[in-house]
Amino acid sequence: MKKTMLFALLLSGGIFSSSAISVGDEIDLTPTIKGYVVKVNGTTCHVEIYANPDNKPSGDIEIPYLYTLPTYDTAVPVRISSYGFRGCDITSMKVGSGIEYIGAYAFSGCTKLTSFTEAQSGSIEAVGEYAFYHTSALEKISLPGVYTVNEWAFYMSGIKSADFTNAEYIYAAAFHECKNLETFTGGEKLKYLDNIAFCKDENLKYVLLGPNLTNIGSMAFAFCTSLKEVVLPEGLTSLAQNSFQGLSMERVFILTPDFMTFCDQSKILRNKYLKEIYCPSDMMNDIKDYLATGSEENTPESLASQAEIHPLSDLVEVKQVSGDDFTITPKYGDISAMMVFNPETGSEIRGKDYHYELSGDKVGLQYRVDWKNLLHYTETLDRSSSIDVAVSTAEPASKRFYNLQGIEISRPEKGIFIEVDNNGNSKVIRL
Numbered sequence: 001m002k003k004t005m006l007f008a009l010l011l012s013g014g015i016f017s018s019s020a021i022s023v024g025d026e027i028d029l030t031p032t033i034k035g036y037v038v039k040v041n042g043t044t045c046h047v048e049i050y051a052n053p054d055n056k057p058s059g060d061i062e063i064p065y066l067y068t069l070p071t072y073d074t075a076v077p078v079r080i081s082s083y084g085f086r087g088c089d090i091t092s093m094k095v096g097s098g099i100e101y102i103g104a105y106a107f108s109g110c111t112k113l114t115s116f117t118e119a120q121s122g123s124i125e126a127v128g129e130y131a132f133y134h135t136s137a138l139e140k141i142s143l144p145g146v147y148t149v150n151e152w153a154f155y156m157s158g159i160k161s162a163d164f165t166n167a168e169y170i171y172a173a174a175f176h177e178c179k180n181l182e183t184f185t186g187g188e189k190l191k192y193l194d195n196i197a198f199c200k201d202e203n204l205k206y207v208l209l210g211p212n213l214t215n216i217g218s219m220a221f222a223f224c225t226s227l228k229e230v231v232l233p234e235g236l237t238s239l240a241q242n243s244f245q246g247l248s249m250e251r252v253f254i255l256t257p258d259f260m261t262f263c264d265q266s267k268i269l270r271n272k273y274l275k276e277i278y279c280p281s282d283m284m285n286d287i288k289d290y291l292a293t294g295s296e297e298n299t300p301e302s303l304a305s306q307a308e309i310h311p312l313s314d315l316v317e318v319k320q321v322s323g324d325d326f327t328i329t330p331k332y333g334d335i336s337a338m339m340v341f342n343p344e345t346g347s348e349i350r351g352k353d354y355h356y357e358l359s360g361d362k363v364g365l366q367y368r369v370d371w372k373n374l375l376h377y378t379e380t381l382d383r384s385s386s387i388d389v390a391v392s393t394a395e396p397a398s399k400r401f402y403n404l405q406g407i408e409i410s411r412p413e414k415g416i417f418i419e420v421d422n423n424g425n426s427k428v429i430r431l
Contacts, residue, residue, distance in 0.1 A: 009377040009405045017423040021045050021073055022040060022161045023038060023040060024037060025037045025045075028052075029047075029075060030067075031054065032057035033042065033061075034049070035049050035050075035075050036081060044073065044074050045076070046078045046098075047075050048077070048078070049063060051088050052071045052154040056216065057085070057091065057308070058088060058089035058090060058091075058368060059089070060090075060091055060092045060093045061093050062093075062095075063077055063080075063095045063099065064077075064096045064119075065119070066113065068116060072171050078099065079099065079100065079102075079103060080103055080106045080351050081103050081105035082106065083103070083105045083106065084103060084107075085110060086107070086108050086109055086110070087108070087110065088189070089112050091113065091114055092114060092117075093107070093115070093116050093178075094115075095117075095118055095123075096123075097119050097120035097123045100125050101120070101125060102124060103128045103131065104128035104129045104130055105130045105133065107390075108132065108135075109133070110132075110135055110269065111115060111134065111137060111273060112133050113137055114139065115138070115139075115423070118140065121145070122145030122308055125145055126146060127150060127153045128149040128150040129171075130151075130152045130153065130155065131149040131150070132153060132157050133152060133157070134155070135159075135186065137153075139159060139160050139180075140153070140159055140160060141159050141161075142163040142187075143164060144164065144165040144319055146166065147166055147167060147168045147250035148167075148169045148171075149169070149174045151171045151172065151173060151194075152173045152175065152176065153171075153174045155174075155175075155177055155339050156176075157175075159178055159180065159182050160182050160183075161181070162185065163182060163185040163186065165185060165188075165405070166189055167186045168190060168192070169189055169190075169192045170190045170197050171194045172195045172196060173197065173203075175198050176196050176199050177199070177201070178201050179200065179203065179219045179269030180203060180205050181198075181201045181205075182203045182226075182397075183204075184204065184207050186210075186258070187374070188214045189210060190210050191212050191214060192215050192247070193209075193213065193216050193217060193287050194217040194220070195218045195219060197220045198220060199220065199224075200222070200253060202224065203226050205263045206227065206228065206230075206392065207221075207227070207234075208233070208372070209230065209233050209374075210233060210374055210376065211233050211235055211366075211374075211376035211404065212233075213233050213235060215236075215238045215241050216236065216266075217240050218242060219240075219242045219245060220243045220423075221244050221366050222235065222245040222246055222247075224246050224247060227247055228249060228250045228251065229251040229253075229372070229373060230373070231253040231255065231258060231373045232252065232253065232268075232378040233256065233376065233377075234255040234378070236255075239259075239266045240262075240265070240305070241265045241266075244267050244268040245270075247267075248271070249274075250275050250276070251276045251277075252269075252276075252277055253312075253375055254279040254287075255279075255280075255375065255376075258330065259283065260283070260287075260324060264290075264297060269290070269301075269303050270298050270302050272302075273304075275285060276307060277304075277307050278306070278310050278311070279311070279400035281313065284311060290303070291303050291305050291307070294363060294418040303392075304375075312377070312379070313331070315330070315331060315375070316328060316330055316367065316425050317329050318363060320381070324357050324358055324359050325356075325357060326357075326381065328340055328363075329354050331358055332369065333369070334369060335355075335367050335368070335369060335380065336368045336369075337367060337371075338365070338367035340365060341363075342363075343378040344360070345358075349363075360381070361377070361381055361383075363378065363381055363382050364377070365378070399419055399421050400419075400421075401420075402418045403416075
């Protein structure tokens with residue numbers, strides 16, 4: 001049974017010793033905040049923190065790295081408990097570096113919460129389901145250490161910007177109906193993006209989808225009407241039903257080899273605003289044919305038949321100079337932060353003046369377009385059997401040599417001679 005530990009002198013004059021604290025105890029950290037003991041390590045206990053139900057906190061709240069108790073014990077908060085501060089009138093929350101996890105519904109319904117920050121950026125690793133549900137006053141969130149954002153975590157939050165630099169898993173509806181969300185920082189390490197993850201985020205302007213991403217769920221970006229361009233990464237193996245339905249996309253970069261197997265269901269080409277499609281050259285005809293013929297679900301009239309289809313080589317040109325010497329040159333507008341790498345090891349290949357020594361059959365390329373879209377893919381090297389050199393194939397004119405007495409000399413050495421070519425042109429030469 002849970003016990004409330006009152007850290008004060010007992011009427012008998014005794015004091016609680018460290019041995020009095022055990023896993024499962026509830027302790028008072030402040031008059032408004034309690035802790036649930038999840039681990040005891042010597043004289044330190046690790047706790048989940050939550051609001052005192054009889055005296056809920058309000059206003060600006062700070063959760064320090066540790067609490068000094070009236071005994072010689074200390075309490076270190078490691079998690080924010082599920083339902084911990086649900087519905088509290090908190091206006092801001094700053095948490096210490098010990099907090100690693102935010103539980104389910106932890107701040108849901110905190111409609112006055114305008115700020116949530118970490119004392120040490122990157123300490124929180126995961127956000128539970130519905131953790132920030134309906135935090136309508138919250139304008140931004142920066143949790144660069146988080147690798148998992150669980151279901152409905154920020155559903156109907158007021159956030160305008162979100163920084164999840166190291167996020168790997170974004171589960172169903174994590175940012176669903178965040179209608180103010182404009183920028184999402186992260187995505188380079190993303191592996192899994194679940195159903196309706198960003199659905200109806202009508203102000204979201206762009207999102208990075210990195211090379212490790214394998215799955216984009218159903219309606220993941222549906223009705224993100226401000227999203228103008230996107231990269232479908234090379235590692236993508238699943239693009240679910242209606243994942244890009246109802247968009248006004250203008251440009252798409254297709255690096256996914258199996259794109260044609262799910263382009264129809266995804267609705268990404270069902271977009272009359274689409275102006276440019278960039279893809280591998282061997283995919284261009286397939287896309288052109290699809291736009292012309294459509295399908296039972298997507299008629300040609302509903303598809304982006306007006307879009308221009310370009311090979312990826314229109315962005316960056318890889319050209320052999322000689323042997324293992326290749327030039328890799330940006331050809332398109334704002335190409336930035338270009339990196340060449342070995343696709344087998346992932347290690348960077350350094351070059352100079354766009355020259356790179358490439359010994360394999362493929363080369364890895366990574367760069368950004370307009371500082372936003374991350375393009376990361378491999379390209380097969382076109383190795384010529386020989387490098388073309390401009391050589392004249394015309395037969396040289398035959399020449400004859402005569403001494404000054406008019407006698408033909410077959411092998412002139414030193415002296416003055418008259419040189420005559422087969423066209424009858426002559427000149428005096430000195431050897």
